[in-house]
Amino acid sequence: MATHAAKRERMVAQVEAMYAETAAETGLSAMSSAVRAALGKVERHRLVPAQEVSLAYGNYPLSIGAGQTISQPYIVALSTDLIGPHAGQVVLEVGTGSGYQAAILAEIVARVYSIEVVPELGRGAAEGLAGLGYTNVEVRVGDGYAGWSEKAPFDAIVVTAAAPNVPSALIDQLKPGGRMVIPVGERWGAQDLLLVSKHADGRLERKSVLPVRFVPLVHGA
Numbered sequence: 001m002a003t004h005a006a007k008r009e010r011m012v013a014q015v016e017a018m019y020a021e022t023a024a025e026t027g028l029s030a031m032s033s034a035v036r037a038a039l040g041k042v043e044r045h046r047l048v049p050a051q052e053v054s055l056a057y058g059n060y061p062l063s064i065g066a067g068q069t070i071s072q073p074y075i076v077a078l079s080t081d082l083i084g085p086h087a088g089q090v091v092l093e094v095g096t097g098s099g100y101q102a103a104i105l106a107e108i109v110a111r112v113y114s115i116e117v118v119p120e121l122g123r124g125a126a127e128g129l130a131g132l133g134y135t136n137v138e139v140r141v142g143d144g145y146a147g148w149s150e151k152a153p154f155d156a157i158v159v160t161a162a163a164p165n166v167p168s169a170l171i172d173q174l175k176p177g178g179r180m181v182i183p184v185g186e187r188w189g190a191q192d193l194l195l196v197s198k199h200a201d202g203r204l205e206r207k208s209v210l211p212v213r214f215v216p217l218v219h220g221a
């Protein structure tokens with residue numbers, strides 16, 4: 001049986017290969033060294049449900065309960081690279097899920113705020129992240145459509161559930177010069193991973209990066 005570390009290395013190699021295959025579409029020919037290091041380090045098997053541990057390092061989506069699915073590691077890596085993360089930044093994630101994307105971000109940036117609408121997922125992710133030793137991630141249960149105004153503005157925002165359009169509160173909470181990655185499109189249908197850049201003068205630029213399929217961003221109760 002391969003160790004978790006060996007499986008993780010294989011996963012990193014698979015993600016790297018997918019970057020090469022999709023370079024023409026994404027404009028990113030290789031994973032950044034920061035994202036590669038984070039992917040090689042974060043113990044994904046400690047964030048997924050017990051019955052998924054043996055599948056934790058497959059480069060495919062996984063079920064995490066509450067009817068929710070987490071993205072394949074390639075999409076997590078790509079979303080992270082698209083925001084151009086670096087030390088010192090404060091990043092908002094919408095859709096904490098398992099906490100894996102938050103952990104990848106927390107390896108690179110200064111502080112991560114993450115919002116999850118399903119209470120048991122939010123609590124589970126907060127516990128999992130604390131168990132892995134992350135002290136720079138704060139998880140809140142709530143509706144991510146509204147963002148997290150008390151902690152705004154953010155250098156970057158990563159949305160990990162699909163919305164029909166880019167929520168205006170999230171645009172407001174993005175710093176000038178900031179970037180947001182968000183899947184936009186139909187519920188369970190055709191969606192595009194969008195990179196939204198907010199220029200210094202407030203002007204927005206949208207680039208469609210890749211066709212994707214994410215679970216929907218729901219409106220909280």
Ligand code: SAH
Pocket residue numbers: 068069070071094095096097098099100101102115116117118121142143144145160161215216217218219220
């Ligand atoms: N980023 C996660 C995967 C997220 S799956 C990870 O790395 O594991 C999408 C998540 O978004 C689900 O957990 C879902 O419950 C959550 N979600 C859906 N609508 C939301 C909303 N309005 N606000 C916050 N979270 C939401």
